[in-house]
Amino acid sequence: MASQKFFSIVLYAFVFAAFATTALSSLSPNYYDYSCPKALSTIKSVVAAAVQKEYRMGASLLRLHFHDCFVNGCDGSILLDPSPTIDSEKNALPNFQSARGFEVVDAIKEAVDEACGKPVVSCADILAVAARDSVVALGGPTWEVKLGRRDSTTASREAANANIPAPFFSLSELIDNFKSHGLNEKDLVILSGGHTIGNARCATFRDHIYNDSNISPHFAKELKHICPRKGGDLNLAPLDRTAAKFDSAYFGDLVHKKGVLHSDQELFNGGSTDSLVKSYSHNTKAFHKDFAKSMIKMGNIKPLIGNRGEIRLNCRKVN
Numbered sequence: 001m002a003s004q005k006f007f008s009i010v011l012y013a014f015v016f017a018a019f020a021t022t023a024l025s026s027l028s029p030n031y032y033d034y035s036c037p038k039a040l041s042t043i044k045s046v047v048a049a050a051v052q053k054e055y056r057m058g059a060s061l062l063r064l065h066f067h068d069c070f071v072n073g074c075d076g077s078i079l080l081d082p083s084p085t086i087d088s089e090k091n092a093l094p095n096f097q098s099a100r101g102f103e104v105v106d107a108i109k110e111a112v113d114e115a116c117g118k119p120v121v122s123c124a125d126i127l128a129v130a131a132r133d134s135v136v137a138l139g140g141p142t143w144e145v146k147l148g149r150r151d152s153t154t155a156s157r158e159a160a161n162a163n164i165p166a167p168f169f170s171l172s173e174l175i176d177n178f179k180s181h182g183l184n185e186k187d188l189v190i191l192s193g194g195h196t197i198g199n200a201r202c203a204t205f206r207d208h209i210y211n212d213s214n215i216s217p218h219f220a221k222e223l224k225h226i227c228p229r230k231g232g233d234l235n236l237a238p239l240d241r242t243a244a245k246f247d248s249a250y251f252g253d254l255v256h257k258k259g260v261l262h263s264d265q266e267l268f269n270g271g272s273t274d275s276l277v278k279s280y281s282h283n284t285k286a287f288h289k290d291f292a293k294s295m296i297k298m299g300n301i302k303p304l305i306g307n308r309g310e311i312r313l314n315c316r317k318v319n
């Protein structure tokens with residue numbers, strides 16, 4: 001009898017420990033329900049105000065989450081400023097003079113910490129939720145963001161240079177890059193649809209408009225007005241014809257050889273991804289649904305969980 005009781009206590013303890021470990025070792029949409037029930041609504045209202053003031057801020061926040069997740073997982077490493085111990089990712093090629101939105105992240109962190117009464121929400125989670133809320137604010141789909149990511153205590157400029165895809169990549173380089181992050185060819189096409197909002201600097205598409213042949217000559221001429229052969233590196237062009245709207249115009253533009261970046265047009269250049277681009281070009285509903293799915297997948301890349309990392313007090317610095 002006594003041994004039976006002992007056995008059931010051990011069994012209960014085992015089951016409890018298993019549950020507790022699962023809760024601590026995976027992300028969950030309810031992560032802040034008890035510790036900060038106002039977290040999600042607070043993030044949403046700061047993002048909505050920022051996007052209302054400047055639509056492009058939504059694009060910049062979406063891009064920050066992408067650049068965060070592609071460097072050692074979604075751990076807020078992109079937000080760390082340079083310091084004697086931090087080789088900031090902000091100085092990596094894809095981010096320098098290009099990544100923006102850091103002040104909005106600071107404002108969100110401040111508002112959330114105040115709403116919670118304590119710093120419990122990580123900067124990595126703030127980025128994931130702000131990316132979703134930005135897409136929603138610009139007319140895109142919504143999705144449930146799993147939460148509980150913790151913040152890194154390190155950053156790596158070298159890793160950012162090595163892991164974030166470049167605009168001069170070929171289709172096979174893009175596919176290989178996404179594969180290295182656990183994302184497939186379909187995710188590549190769908191997530192590139194993030195370029196339905198926002199802008200690109202002349203320096204990132206000059207080669208494409210002057211030297212590539214897979215571009216509409218009329219469109220290239222238009223862009224040459226914005227982007228001269230020499231100078232004007234920071235001049236901006238919209239990434240699709242409706243850069244403030246999260247629609248499927250980006251894919252239609254690719255079908256008409258009006259991709260702004262070389263890497264965009266690679267997705268519709270006679271290769272394996274052509275049919276997918278074509279189908280999204282006339283099916284916004286499918287694009288929205290699939291974008292939500294791929295964003296969840298991207299947001300779950302190698303999070304820091306359990307007792308790894310920390311909850312930063314200031315998103316720009318380690319504690």
Ligand code: HEM
Nearest residue numbers: 059060063066098165166167191194198199200201204263
């Ligand atoms: C497939 C490989 C990708 C490449 C090579 C690429 C490259 C670029 C480049 C060069 C720019 C212009 C940056 C500048 O001139 O400052 C840009 C902008 C942008 N990218 Fe990507 N990107 C890729 C995928 C993605 C993904 C997966 C997302 C999000 C899901 C994304 C979201 C954005 C957004 C929203 C902007 C506009 C940012 C703004 O207006 O501030 N990109 N991208």
